[in-house]
Amino acid sequence: MNSGKTVTIIGAGIAGLSAAVFLTEKGFKVTLIESSPKAGGRAYSFYDNERKMFFDNGQHILAGWYENTFEYLRLTDSLNYVNFQRSLEVNFINKKKEIFKLKCTEDKPPMNLVMGLLKYKALNIVDKIYLKKITALSDGNAEKFRKYKNARELLKGLKQTKNLITYFWEPLILATFNTSPENVSPELFVNVMKTGFSESGNSNLVIPSADLNKLLTDNAMKYFTEKNVTFKTSEKVVSIDITDRVNFVTLESGEKINSDIYISAVPFFSFRKLFDERVYSENNFKAEKMKASGIISVHIFLKEDMPDEMIPENSLGMTGLIGTTVQWIFIRNRRHLSLVISGADGAGLNEETPERIFEICKRDLNETIRNFEKAEIEGYKVIKEKRATFIPDRDSENYRPQQKTKYENLFIAGDWTDTGLPATIESAVKSSKIISNIIIN
Template sequence: MKKVIVVGGGLSGLSTAVFLANKGIKTHLIEASPKLGGRTYSFNENDFQTEIDNGQHILMGCYNYTFDFLKNIDALDRVEFQKNLNVNFVNQKGEINKLSGDKLFYPFNLLIGILGYKALSIHERISILNFFLKILIAKPNEYKNYTTFDLLKNFKQTENSIKSFWEIIHVGTLNTELKLSSAELFVRILKTIFFTGNHSTKIVLPKFGLSKVFIENAVSFLERNGSEISLSERVTDFKINEGSIKKVVTNKREIVNFDKVVLSVPQFALNKFDSITESLNIDFELKYSPILSVHIWLNENPFNEKFYGLIDSDIHWIFNHNKHVTLVTSSAERFMNQSEDEISEKFIKELETRFSDFNKNKIIGLKIIKEKRATFIPSVETEEKRLNLKRMFGNLIISGDWTNTELPSTIEGAIKSGFLAASEIKKEY
């Protein structure tokens, strides 16, 4: 029986194992930490008997690889799809501006939705539609030498339209500043979301904690299909002979019974294996961007919607979980060295300013989570390196959201990389 060793139990490695197991190929998944999921996990906050996420995620209807993964592990019912795109954006005055695709049918519902988005002037709304028309017929690589900021300025987008529309989409998908990201990648994402059908524009939210959505059933699926999972076991070396890996060395043993190896770890972890990086000619270092999550427990919840986007705010998203709310800030470098008291004071004041029914006396608990290396920064230079990245050598395949997926550092990017790795292996089985 042929066997694949998968090193790394984040979503990329986990999805590789699941996609292979679904085709009858057994795997042995080895993870250095005592848990699976990598940066995508949830845990119990015992003080409030609440399961909270390390970082709240918004999924989109165009996450086809993610939904295939969830179907395979019988967990698709653990996420909730919008009927149509519908987002409430709150400005500095506390006014709600809806971006809604409820009227008419695709694509006219999006046209009406943007024309009805009152955070922008009518001139700005028309300018955004003109931008969409131009990228509809364009190829993303036409903008490979541009930053997203340069692109928006070249298409005459105003400061208000950038703050009230583009920046919200951009930071939510790429988790970095407009002046740092690749316009090629941003255009590719926009075309995927807005030009591949109405389903792609829908926002999808997890109904449960991330571990219950992505990890719990995946473990059961793998075990049911004869795959092995080893936690708290660190791979320390690979023994290479005649261009192939012959032995996987861990802190507990040496493994020789395998045909293929999938190395599914972050780039900074991959760099510990000199023989691998030299063979794959990986000669670049990724830079990372953090995400800040603030969980607030309330004695009375004044929020009526499931989630809100905030315009021109330190808080980008508010997610309503009834007993508590989660505030999320992407590209949160400026908060990494601030104290919890500084952050909580600033964020509570922001909520009081924008939501008249909210005040700090409703708060009964608060927890701050800083994910310092949440995602890599998809700069112009990084994207060029990713597109030319060699992913295979001998019997080794590398995967991970940082590899050449043509996607940013998202759940979808991680799972797509797992699918691509599994697809390469299935060609030979």
């Protein structure tokens, strides 16, 4: 069990944190190095002096199929900071202010989804006739969908109607892949559908009940203290010295760190800088070719409590909007709504001013939420994350490296590595799990 071997992990996002925990559990002596002053990477909370409260950098939703993430949460004693749905349940509101509930049944997948969609009142009889075609997705055989260029073409090939696409596929794809269906590789799409609808409970949504620091990092810090993990913050790795194996890494301060094993857990947009030209091209790394996709979160604060008739029906405080720029509303409390705009670059909003983004949100809420125009808004906060995820188009599959490299002591972790999943917390943690399994075995 106690291998006594030393491991250096570069980057303390959720991939680096989970790699540190999984390997510490197996008796490795871990040093984790993070360039910023804190852990968490692209999933963190920060204190806002103006509003005197913590904000997450963006609402994070997990799902029942995040098995590796749940293992990390269990090991860091944080599993009690998430709420699980009993079955997938989401309400949607359109611009006619009509509310439609999509609720999967407790049947065996994929029938749970088919039955849920059959009862979904946003769909008409013709839509429902074409529903049965989606069972073709659930065997996960991506090969037969290779002829399609992207998920939108695949859905067309399966004769999915406009209504089905508007009221089901587009919200699902935007939420999962953070981009629209034409930017999603059909193979990745089929893999996610298979994962989500292969076992009971997999498609259920899981929503954090605490802020992201509490959920992902605070308890990990306690764990590191207890288990003697060395965690260096504000220390950037500037290079990895490689001959036929990794010899050491160099920090910006000039310090050299030496260990038996090294794991890069930096995002795709920082990876190129770790290597010299020779190593990068010899390994055919292509991280710099990946395209980023943004997410914008907008918090709206009301002067008075929302009246009951204004609160959209919801499960776990979450409601989807149809036909608007804002896709999701999360009700934090009766005076605080948090809104999500996924694929913000696609919506052309990455470079917009907070004032303009707020106006768009207000317009969307007026158009969808009953009596919203009567509510007095006391303030708002816009949080932009321009590089939240990568665009998972077909090209991206050629740029995602495997976790194992040709050097026996170098591994690559991160949501963008080849996990068969889109850029998610689960992809990040899965990459670490793959690495820890390889190292242990």
